[in-house]
Amino acid sequence: MSQIALWGAVELGLVYAFVAIGVFLAFRVLDFPDLTVDGSFPLGAAVTAVLIIAGVNPWIAAGVAMVAGAAAGIVTAMLNVRFKILNLLASILTMIALFSVNLRVMGKPNVALINADTMLSPFFGLGLREFYVRPLFIGVLVLVAVIVVWRFLESDAGLAMRATGANARMARAQGVDTNKQIYLGMAISNALVAFGGALFAQTNGFADVTSGVGTIVVGLAAVIIGETLLGARGILIALIGCVLGSILYRIAIQLALSTDMLGLQASDLNFVTAVLVTFALILPRLRRGGAA
Amino acid sequence: MISVKNIQVVFGKGTPLQKQALNGVDLTIEQGSFVTVIGSNGAGKSTLLGVLAGDVLPSAGQVTIGKTDVTRKGTAARAGLVARVFQDPLTGSCGALSIEENLALAAKRGEKRGLMAALGPKRREHFRERIAELNLGLENRMGDRMDLLSGGQRQAVSLVMATLAGSEVLLLDEHTAALDPGMAEFVMNLTQKIVSERKLTTMMVTHSMRQALDYGHRTVMLHGGEIVLDVAGDSRKELQVEDLIAMFRRIRGQTLDDDALLIG
Numbered sequence: 117m118s119q120i121a122l123w124g125a126v127e128l129g130l131v132y133a134f135v136a137i138g139v140f141l142a143f144r145v146l147d148f149p150d151l152t153v154d155g156s157f158p159l160g161a162a163v164t165a166v167l168i169i170a171g172v173n174p175w176i177a178a179g180v181a182m183v184a185g186a187a188a189g190i191v192t193a194m195l196n197v198r199f200k201i202l203n204l205l206a207s208i209l210t211m212i213a214l215f216s217v218n219l220r221v222m223g224k225p226n227v228a229l230i231n232a233d234t235m236l237s238p239f240f241g242l243g244l245r246e247f248y249v250r251p252l253f254i255g256v257l258v259l260v261a262v263i264v265v266w267r268f269l270e271s272d273a274g275l276a277m278r279a280t281g282a283n284a285r286m287a288r289a290q291g292v293d294t295n296k297q298i299y300l301g302m303a304i305s306n307a308l309v310a311f312g313g314a315l316f317a318q319t320n321g322f323a324d325v326t327s328g329v330g331t332i333v334v335g336l337a338a339v340i341i342g343e344t345l346l347g348a349r350g351i352l353i354a355l356i357g358c359v360l361g362s363i364l365y366r367i368a369i370q371l372a373l374s375t376d377m378l379g380l381q382a383s384d385l386n387f388v389t390a391v392l393v394t395f396a397l398i399l400p401r402l403r404r405g406g407a408a
Numbered sequence: 409m410i411s412v413k414n415i416q417v418v419f420g421k422g423t424p425l426q427k428q429a430l431n432g433v434d435l436t437i438e439q440g441s442f443v444t445v446i447g448s449n450g451a452g453k454s455t456l457l458g459v460l461a462g463d464v465l466p467s468a469g470q471v472t473i474g475k476t477d478v479t480r481k482g483t484a485a486r487a488g489l490v491a492r493v494f495q496d497p498l499t500g501s502c503g504a505l506s507i508e509e510n511l512a513l514a515a516k517r518g519e520k521r522g523l524m525a526a527l528g529p530k531r532r533e534h535f536r537e538r539i540a541e542l543n544l545g546l547e548n549r550m551g552d553r554m555d556l557l558s559g560g561q562r563q564a565v566s567l568v569m570a571t572l573a574g575s576e577v578l579l580l581d582e583h584t585a586a587l588d589p590g591m592a593e594f595v596m597n598l599t600q601k602i603v604s605e606r607k608l609t610t611m612m613v614t615h616s617m618r619q620a621l622d623y624g625h626r627t628v629m630l631h632g633g634e635i636v637l638d639v640a641g642d643s644r645k646e647l648q649v650e651d652l653i654a655m656f657r658r659i660r661g662q663t664l665d666d667d668a669l670l671i672g
Contacts (some may be wrong), residue, residue, distance in 0.1 A: 272521035275505070275513050282504040289461070289500075291487030291518040 117374045120247050125370040127251040129363030131319060132334055133258045134312030136342070136358035137265055139335030141305040144354070145269065146298060147281040151207040151332050152192045155214025156185040156306040158328035160313025162218045165227040165323035174235045178314040185310020188214060189302035197295045218325050225325045234318035250319055257315070261308065262355045269351045277301050309335075330386065337393045338362035344396045368392055410437040410460060410577050410609060415469035417455050417633070429455040430466070431633040437577075442603055442610040442624035446617060448656065451630040453613045457581050460611065462486045474576035488518020491570035491608075493583040497562035500569070500583075503555030507546060507565060510554055511535040514569035538568050542598070560591030567598055571606060578603065580612040584619070596623065617649045631659050 117125075135153060142150035160181035167177035188210055195206035219225065239249050268274045279287035280297035287294050309331070317323040341364055342357025372388045373380050380388065417430040430452045437443050447453045458464035459471060462483035471479045478486045494500040501510045512526040512535070532550070540547040542564050546557070554562060563583055570578055580599065584592035600623060603610050614620050620627050627644055629637035629652070636659055639647060 267525070268523065270526055271523045272512065272516050272526045273523055275509055275526045276516075276521050278505060278509075279502050279513055283499070283502045285499055286494075286502055287513075288483040289487060289490075289492050289494075290513050290516075291484050292513075292521075293484045 117370055121370055121374060122367065123247045123251055125366040126363055127247075127254060127319060129338075129366035130251055130254040130258050130359070131312055131315045132338060132366070133359040133362040134261060134308045134315065135331055135335040136338035136362045137261060137355060138305040138308035138312070139332065140339050140354065140358050141265070141301055141308070143336065144339065145278055145281050146301040146305075148196075148298065148302065149204045149207070150189075150192060150302065150305065151204065152188055152210045152214070152302070152306055153309045153335060154328045154331045155211040155218070156188040156309045156328075157313040157316070157331040158218050158323065158325055159188060159214055159221070160185050160310030161317035161323035161327060162221040162227070162313075162325070163310070164314035165229050165317045166221055166223075168229060168232050168234065168318075169227065174233060174237075174318060178235065178311060178318075181310045181314040182307040185313070186303040186307040188310070189304075189306030190299055192306075193299045193302040197298050214328075215325065218328075222323060222325065227323045229317060229321045229323070235315075236318060254315060254319070258359055261311075262352075262359060265304075265308075266352045266355055330389070333389060333393065334362075334365065337365050337389060337396065340393060341365055341396045344399050365392065409439045409472075409474060410435070410611065411470075411472040412436075412456075412459065413470045413472075415456075415459055415466045415471070417452075417459065417464055417466050421467075428633050429464075430459065433469075433630075433633070433635060435628065435635065437609060437611060437626075439609055440607045441626060442608075442612070443626045443628060444620040444624045445611060445613045445628050445630060446615070446620045446652070447630035452633040453630055454581065455633075456630065457579055457611065457613050460577070461490055461492055461579055488573075489576040490579060491517070491573070491575035491577070492579040493563065493566045493570055493581065495582040495585050497559040497566070497586060498555075500566040501554045501562055503553065506551050506553055507539065507557070508532060508535050508550040510565065511538070511569060511572060515572040517573040517575070519573065538572070539565065542568065558591070560587045560595060563587060563591075563595050564598060567595070567602055571602055571608075576609060578608045578610040580610065580614075582613055582615055585615055599623070617652045621647060621649065621652070629655070 135157060138153060142148045163181040163184045164177045167180060168174050192207045192210040195201045195209060196203045236250060236253055239253055240246055269278060276287065276292040277297045277300065279290065279292060280294045284294045316327065338361035339358055340361065342354065342361030345360065346353050346357040348354070369385065369388055372378060373382060373385070412433060412435050415430050415433040419427045419429050433456060445453050445456065455464055459466055460473070462478065462481055462485070465480065469479070470477065473486065473489045476489060478489065502513065505513070508527055512531065515531070536547050536550060539550065544561055544564060546561060546565065557565065584595050587595060596619065602608070610624070612624065621644070626640035628635055637655060
């Protein structure tokens with residue numbers, strides 16, 4: 117694997133770290149199996165691309181993308197909390213609806229961002245080579261996200277959210293409005309995922325309506341790989357695990373696809389993903405079995 | 409103070425399984441009083457506790473806790489007035505959170521929760537002191553996950569949690585039923601200590617007639633969703649477990665299959 121390919125994998129891993137953190141919030145903290153992300157990721161990309169082309173500042177565009185993502189999360193939460201639709205089904209409904217929404221936002225299936233100013237533009241031409249600048253810049257954003265989410269989950273408000281997912285009955289007895297927590301958690305989760313989509317559009321130079329397919333699997337893969345490697349040792353370690361898992365996942369995929377010996381091609385991506393996630397799920401069991 | 413007036417609770421209304429769980433229950437518990445509630449299965453004990461906690465909203469009647477009418481308030485909305493220990497140790501605390509995180513959660517019961525760190529040095533020290541009072545050695549395990557604790561340890565921590573934030577009333581829902589006899593006694597002694605030190609208005613639902621007579625100031629027996637016995641003071645002191653069983657027999661019009669279960 118060439119250096120450029122390696123740093124490319126790291127960069128993509130960092131972009132999807134936002135997805136992983138969002139998925140961690142929904143699946144692990146709130147215990148809400150949320151597939152909305154398959155729609156909110158391309159939503160973030162679409163909103164950002166359209167706004168940047170319209171001349172809006174890319175930071176503001178990414179901010180609007182987050183608001184759009186949060187709105188998608190709130191819709192899923194409302195279907196579940198207010199209308200009592202099963203959480204998984206509620207998220208699937210939002211997800212398929214978002215496919216049409218994303219097409220409407222872009223007006224076509226694909227929007228290119230060639231030569232447009234992005235969040236990264238000011239950092240190019242500072243002497244560092246481009247394939248270093250990109251992962252470095254996104255890495256700093258990921259660091260900020262990890263710290264903010266970590267501090268939140270260890271605050272009084274964050275404890276209320278964690279209790280909602282872990283033991284809703286206890287949470288209510290402690291005065292936590294669990295419904296409100298689901299709204300809030302789903303909004304934050306999907307805002308992070310949409311921000312990942314916004315970065316994806318800006319680093320790859322396009323937004324595509326199909327780019328959301330399988331986002332949830334990638335996010336879950338990152339969460340599970342992180343848990344397998346670092347174990348359950350508190351919130352900060354779990355969040356670092358999400359980031360690490362996301363990067364390692366991309367490197368593993370890159371390795372698998374670029375090793376000629378295996379004879380794999382790009383279209384084998386989903387199969388490789390499935391094998392990787394399966395392996396990450398089985399590994400802790402194998403370890404325990406070995407020790408016993 | 410707790411006051412319930414003419415409470416009606418019907419489960420499964422309009423279905424073949426319709427059940428009148430509470431039928432016109434009136435009960436007033438004065439400030440600082442400790443009331444024990446007994447009754448056979450299906451008598452309405454848990455429903456009455458649920459009505460006070462907010463889990464069950466009555467179809468008629470009025471519930472007042474302190475000076476607040478809470479009849480239509482849900483569990484979370486009235487949590488500032490109600491501290492509670494559940495029967496199942498797994499329900500009352502969060503297994504996935506650490507001991508001190510559980511305490512931090514309980515310390516803010518019924519209050520607004522902000523973005524300040526839940527475990528500052530001052531709070532940590534305060535929690536440590538409160539847990540050290542239990543003499544279970546848990547003060548050295550404050551960062552351990554709650555699900556590493558035994559059922560008895562969890563109930564003991566739950567009792568501490570119930571007293572971290574102020575409340576008008578303490579509800580105990582057969583909170584020793586799932587424990588072994590030794591641990592049950594420990595938790596009951598702890599309960600007694602906490603209730604008398606803090607002069608808490610307390611309602612304890614129990615299956616054990618022994619407990620019902622040994623603890624508290626007043627005993628209420630429920631049957632078929634109605635209060636059939638309400639004793640306090642000297643007449644309660646003279647009451648024996650055998651008397652209660654005899655009363656049970658008379659009410660049910662049949663002999664009990666298993667006295668041992670009730671004496672427990």
